[in-house]
Structure formats: structure tokens, C-alpha cells
Amino acid sequence: MTITDPLLKDREAAPLLGISVPTFWRRVADGTIPKPIKLGALSRWPQSEILEVIERAKAARHGAA
Template sequence: MNITDPLLKDREAAPVLGISVPTFWRRVADGTIPKPVKLGNLSRWPLSEILAVIDRAKAARKNAA
């Protein structure tokens, strides 16, 4: 099986964004980070969605300048 978009735990996704896990969850609550994919009781985020958060922040920075 070839996994092209791995699912990340909160503690794996937060360092990609350079933030703590509690801040990660605050950003989920305020909508900056998408809600998780739920697999039973597990919460996971596709890596592509985490990278899209970074891309949106970069685009917002360009538009603000």
C-alpha cells in the first residue's frame, strides 16, 4: 500500500506548524486548523491539510503587504 497523504496525530502535526499541542487545539477550535478526521475515537489530520494551513498563512502575509 502506498500512503501519499499520511494522517498525523495532534502531537505530530503541531511541530510541523511550530506550535504546542494546546495551541494546536486552540487553532482547531477557532477554525484556523481544520477539524480532524475521526476514526472511531481517534483524531487525525492529513498532512496535506496541515501544509495547506501554512500555505494560507503565507498567502495572507503576501496580501497584507
């Protein structure tokens, strides 16, 4: 079995976006970043969803120009 969409911790996902972990959680609260998948007490994000946040920001940047 291969994992094609790894699940990331908040401290792994935040650097992909160039933000701190507290800012990451603020963006989750305001809906900019999707809510996590809960595995018991653990919170994880599919890498594809974090990359989609980046793509949406890029698209918004080009749309605003």
C-alpha cells in the same frame, strides 16, 4: 498500496506549525486548522491539510504586505 497523504496525530502536526499541542487544539476550535478525521476515538489530520494551513498563512502574509 502506498500512502500518499499520511494521517498525523496532534503531537505530530503541531511541531510542523511551530506551536504547542494546546495551541493546536485552540486553532482547531477557532477554525484556523481543519477539524480532524475521526477514527473511532482517534483524531487525525491529513498532512496535506496541515501544509495547506501553512500555505494560507504565507499567502495572507504576502497579501497583507
